[in-house]
Amino acid sequence: MAVALALLPALLAVLLAIPATSAAGGGTWLSLSASSAAFAAMATNLFLATRPRFLEPVFHGLDRMYRVHRALGITIVLLVLVHYVVAPNFQGLTLASGLNRLAKDLGEYAFYGLLVLAALSLVKRIPYTRFELPYGIWRQSHRLFGLVFLLVAIHQAFIKRPFDGAALLAVYLNLLAVIGIASFALTQLRPLLRGRRYLVTGVARAPGGTLVTARPASAGIRARPGQFAFIRFDRAGLGEAHPFTIAGGESGSNGQLRFAIRPLGDFTRRLRDTLQVGDAMVVEGGYGRFDPARGGARQIWIAGGIGITPFLSALDSALAVPGRQIHLFHCVRGAEEAIDRERLDAAARAEPGFAFTLHASAEAGRLGAGHIVSGCGFDPAGAELWFCGPSAMREGLVGDLVRQGKAPSRVEFERFEFR
Ligand SMILES: Cc1cc2nc3c(=O)[nH]c(=O)nc-3n(C[C@H](O)[C@H](O)[C@H](O)COP(=O)(O)OP(=O)(O)OC[C@H]3O[C@@H](n4cnc5c(N)ncnc54)[C@H](O)[C@@H]3O)c2cc1C
The missing domain is CATH 2.40.30.10 (Translation factors)
Known part of the structure; x- marks a missing residue:
């Protein structure tokens, strides 16, 4: 649903390119569909970068929204490559004015800029080395996508095209240009507006x-x-x-x-x-949408290290539902790393629906399905699993539970990484 929604503006661009390029042939349609869809996806990505709260329920949290943003970024690069490789047939249209020629040059600068920024964004660590692009540089370079979008907006508006400014596609692309530029400006101002x-x-x-x-x-x-x-x-x-x-x-x-x-x-x-x-x-x-209070009657909570944080704030509201059973496993290397242990132990003593296990891997080994099955106060089969910690740990545990015939009914998790 969320992916379909994010792709919708690009799909609409492809549809509008059909009447706009019908007289120019299949190659031109392919090239201009790809460029129009890429432009629509860029505007969508700039909009998602504003962190629109009202879309969080659809995307199931900001972390998922950023994953769609990233996938859309890869799609944009592929579409732009199609536009670059498949030359449109302009049927004798030549670059008449200085503005046309400027638009052509800006399109080329934007193309190379996009490739460089995409490489910086997508390659977190240089293969076979330990070199990781510092997040600050990644973030600053990401800002330049706004400039690339501006160049592409000028390119698409002033380049010679086999359709005129009144064509639906032209109007649609201009609208996307406004949305993209306004979104970029909003993202830059967001710390002032929302902080x-x-x-x-x-x-x-x-x-x-x-x-x-x-x-x-x-x-x-x-x-x-x-x-x-x-x-x-x-x-x-x-x-x-x-x-x-x-x-x-x-x-x-x-x-x-x-x-x-x-x-x-x-x-x-x-x-x-x-x-x-x-x-x-x-x-x-x-x-974010990691709120176990929204969940069902039997919940297993698993926190890997500092992944305990969402559970600390969610505990009271999750326990406010009568009859709910929760077992929290907090995995740490040594017991001294536990956070709020006294509060969690006290809650476990006071609340009949809540149990707490501090799992110190230095003594008890890595947490596995066996620990959950034997330690949990209720049958874990069919219970919900709410998880916050490393992805590899989650995947290992869920696989382990499934193999033991104790598959959870639902797995909810939050990623502690956006890039
Ligand atoms: C939704 C979410 C919730 C989190 N909650 C907690 C929490 O409760 N407690 C906790 O200790 N950690 C939490 N983290 C992780 C925390 O944000 C990172 O550990 C921290 O930003 C690392 O910064 P650094 O400069 O110390 O480390 P670095 O080594 O510089 O960065 C390590 C990694 O953290 C990410 N990162 C770095 N800077 C930023 C930034 N400005 N914005 C976003 N990501 C960045 C990058 O992926 C980077 O590769 C959470 C992360 C997310 C996404």
Whole structure:
């Protein structure tokens, strides 16, 4: 459904190219269909990059929206290659004005720019090396797609075409140009428009992660349990927004937010080393659809390491449903890495519907289906599996459960990576 929706503007361009190029032959239709569809898909991608919240239910979360965005990006490159290789027949139309010639040149610059940016975007690590393009550079280079789109918009509007400006295809492409450029502008302004200012009220450097609490300076964000937000700080080296799940707190102007942040790379380590109480923080969110309260009566929750965060904020609302049974397995290397262990143990003692197992792999080995079957307070067969952790761990566990005849009825998960 989400993929079909994302492809719709491109498909419409292909359909509109039929009457617009009917007199020019099949090759021209193919070439201009491909270029028009690529342009429509670029506008769609710029729109998705604005993080439209109202589309999250359709895409099932921002992480899935970004995956569609990426797949659409690959499709754009393929379509543009078709346009480049299959030359349209312009039936004697020549580039008459200076504007026509400029449009042609800009089209070529856009083509090479697109190929370079696509390579930078899609190749995360250089094959056979350990070199990974830093996220900051990836992000900055991604911004240049807006410029490429602008060049393509000028190219398509002023190049000689076998249809005139009144053709439906021409009107449609101009409309897409406006949508694409407006979306790009919105994305650049989004931190100003959607960011809410907070003040850091606590920084605790625990073995499992840095625990950060903050209160809103005025209006806070609106967020549901299990959602994540993009956060940045007014402190050197911490100014780039990164996504973190809200590990507790409330929405609105009085609500404190809490994050648990594992020091894995530059930003997260710097945050652990330098963040201070009183620092100003900007929060944009909440995003995401990982909310077990939406789920069924029997739920197994599995958290890999710092993947515990969405469960910490979702616990209370998920338990508010009478009769629901939840068993949370938190997998860590050593027990000292556990976060909020006391609170989870206390909830397990107080709530008949909730059980909690801290699984320390240094002692008990990797969590497998056997641990779940023997440890779970109810039969895991047919229960829902809510998972937050590495993909390989999820795939291994689900496969293992299926082989043991304990297949979950549904697997819900959140990816901790967008690129
Ligand atoms: C939806 C979601 C929820 C998350 N929740 C948590 C959480 O609760 N706790 C936690 O510890 N971690 C969480 N993460 C992971 C966290 O965002 C990354 O570990 C962090 O951004 C890494 O930044 P770094 O510079 O320290 O590491 P680096 O080594 O520089 O980056 C490691 C990887 O993190 C990703 N990344 C880096 N910078 C950004 C950025 N600005 N925006 C998006 N991704 C980036 C890239 O894929 C990169 O390859 C979450 C990620 C996502 C997508």
